[in-house]
Amino acid sequence: MELEKQLDYIKKCQEIVRRSAALKGRPLTFYIETFGCQMNERDSEKLRGILEEIGYERGEGEESDVVLYNTCTVRENANTRVYGRLGKLSSIKKGSPDMIIGLCGCMMQEEQVVEKIKKDFKFVDIVFGTHNIYVLAELLYKTLTEKKQIIDVREKADEIVEDLPADRTYFFKSGVNIMYGCDNFCSYCIVPYVRGRERSREARDILRECERLAKDGVRELMLLGQNVNSYGKNLDNGISFAELLKEVCRVDGIDRVRFMTSHPKDLSDELIKVMAEEEKVCRHLHLPMQSGSSRILKAMNRRYSKEDYLDLVGRIRTAMPDISLTTDIIVGFPTETEEDFLETLDVVDKVGFDSAFTFIYSIRSGTPAAKMEQVDEAVIKDRFDRLLKLVQERAAERCARFEGRTMDVLVESVNRQDKDLVTGRISNNLVVHFDGDESLIGKIVPVKMEECKGFYYIGKRA
Numbered sequence: 417m418e419l420e421k422q423l424d425y426i427k428k429c430q431e432i433v434r435r436s437a438a439l440k441g442r443p444l445t446f447y448i449e450t451f452g453c454q455m456n457e458r459d460s461e462k463l464r465g466i467l468e469e470i471g472y473e474r475g476e477g478e479e480s481d482v483v484l485y486n487t488c489t490v491r492e493n494a495n496t497r498v499y500g501r502l503g504k505l506s507s508i509k510k511g512s513p514d515m516i517i518g519l520c521g522c523m524m525q526e527e528q529v530v531e532k533i534k535k536d537f538k539f540v541d542i543v544f545g546t547h548n549i550y551v552l553a554e555l556l557y558k559t560l561t562e563k564k565q566i567i568d569v570r571e572k573a574d575e576i577v578e579d580l581p582a583d584r585t586y587f588f589k590s591g592v593n594i595m596y597g598c599d600n601f602c603s604y605c606i607v608p609y610v611r612g613r614e615r616s617r618e619a620r621d622i623l624r625e626c627e628r629l630a631k632d633g634v635r636e637l638m639l640l641g642q643n644v645n646s647y648g649k650n651l652d653n654g655i656s657f658a659e660l661l662k663e664v665c666r667v668d669g670i671d672r673v674r675f676m677t678s679h680p681k682d683l684s685d686e687l688i689k690v691m692a693e694e695e696k697v698c699r700h701l702h703l704p705m706q707s708g709s710s711r712i713l714k715a716m717n718r719r720y721s722k723e724d725y726l727d728l729v730g731r732i733r734t735a736m737p738d739i740s741l742t743t744d745i746i747v748g749f750p751t752e753t754e755e756d757f758l759e760t761l762d763v764v765d766k767v768g769f770d771s772a773f774t775f776i777y778s779i780r781s782g783t784p785a786a787k788m789e790q791v792d793e794a795v796i797k798d799r800f801d802r803l804l805k806l807v808q809e810r811a812a813e814r815c816a817r818f819e820g821r822t823m824d825v826l827v828e829s830v831n832r833q834d835k836d837l838v839t840g841r842i843s844n845n846l847v848v849h850f851d852g853d854e855s856l857i858g859k860i861v862p863v864k865m866e867e868c869k870g871f872y873y874i875g876k877r878a
């Protein structure tokens with residue numbers, strides 16, 4: 417029902433856009449800027465799909481007729497950036513009053529943000545949240561016909577709308593949402609509040625999408641969810657993530673399968689087994705540890721200890737000795753002491769991550785950690801620098817282990833600095849630059865890993 421309604425709004429918008437383009441004597445354009453994680457990236461592909469269906473063409477940045485910011489709010493600096501950008505947009509809009517400015521994504525799910533937009537950013541035309549990106553055409557139609565600020569932010573998702581158009585960034589790889597939302601409520605994290613409760617898609621819908629993508633030329637899939645390991649738990653007769661992964665590997669034409677993110681507490685031995693057995697599953701696992709201190713992990717509500725984490729890493733490495741492990745680490749979580757921090761360094765040293773995203777703890781209002789005793793900023797900065805140094809040393813050692821080997825590379829683009837090189841990734845997710853041209857994009861080719869440059873390689877076609 418909802419799908420038909422939205423397709424109808426797409427038609428209505430098409431008519432308006434066609435007339436407006438004829439009047440202006442040029443096609444109308446759009447620009448979407450995406451902040452945050454792969455969920456938002458994938459949502460933006462769907463938003464682009466809708467706008468293109470309506471008849472907008474891709475524009476060059478903020479001078480476009482429709483400008484949409486798909487926002488993130490996981491850390492405070494993400495919000496600050498959006499407000500800064502809005503200031504600039506306001507002066508552009510003064511010069512072209514027909515321009516439509518839209519805001520969507522995680523920030524919009526916060527009440528105080530929407531209040532601020534109503535008060536300080538009246539030139540913003542449409543505001544919508546994470547639960548209803550599929551209503552873009554409807555909101556656009558309203559703002560085109562009613563010329564007033566339209567706000568449609570919902571507290572939760574009523575349904576999962578399948579089969580809307582999507583315009584993929586890459587023709588050869590794609591993200592596939594397998595679930596939405598998060599129920600884990602880690603005490604520092606705002607995601608469960610802005611993305612809502614955990615909802616899994618039906619396996620048959622996911623597989624149908626994967627098959628369609630494969631027919632469309634996609635070779636690499638990234639299964640997306642805040643905690644893919646708890647996939648299926650809210651479905652009647654749902655299958656496990658391990659079973660789903662196995663099914664996805666059966667899809668003809670797909671050569672590589674990745675997934676993100678895995679919560680350590682839910683990573684099953686069944687999944688390790690499937691990963692080890694299935695050749696298409698990439699030799700890379702992103703396993704956010706957040707902290708190495710069991711006391712801090714408890715305060716974070718992560719529901720595993722330092723020992724659990726190390727034990728899990730051990731089991732994964734036994735099954736797949738060659739696997740690359742990456743992680744997320746937060747420094748300066750409330751009450752973190754020097755001893756707690758040394759535990760984090762200890763795990764980084766013991767595990768040897770292939771890379772790690774390190775974050776300074778950011779207070780998110782409304783989360784339990786916001787009310788806990790905060791750590792001094794200078795202390796955090798010092799810890800952050802020490803952590804980064806160790807992470808980089810260990811990552812460089814890990815990266816070097818492929819030197820001299822020949823490995824399959826999925827080519828993603830022509831190198832930006834040197835037109836005689838192309839850039840791609842090995843199954844372990846490491847980036848390799850090597851000799852080649854545009855015709856290789858989207859192909860998987862064997863490459864000799866000649867020289868490790870710390871966190872990427874210079875290679876040669878084998």
Ligand code: SAH
Pocket residue numbers: 490491604605606607641642643677678679704706744745746775776777778779780
């Ligand atoms: N669902 C994923 C993470 C999504 S958010 C998981 O559980 O692993 C991505 C990363 O942002 C988190 O892993 C965490 O390291 C970081 N992060 C989340 N909230 C944060 C905060 N308040 N301050 C600093 N970093 C945070």
Ligand code: SF4
Pocket residue numbers: 598599600601602605606607608642643679
């Ligand atoms: Fe946030 Fe934790 Fe959910 Fe990840 S698992 S999105 S860190 S609450």
Ligand code: F3S
Pocket residue numbers: 451452453454455456487488489490522523607610611
């Ligand atoms: Fe940011 Fe929302 Fe992702 S808060 S990290 S864009 S789920």
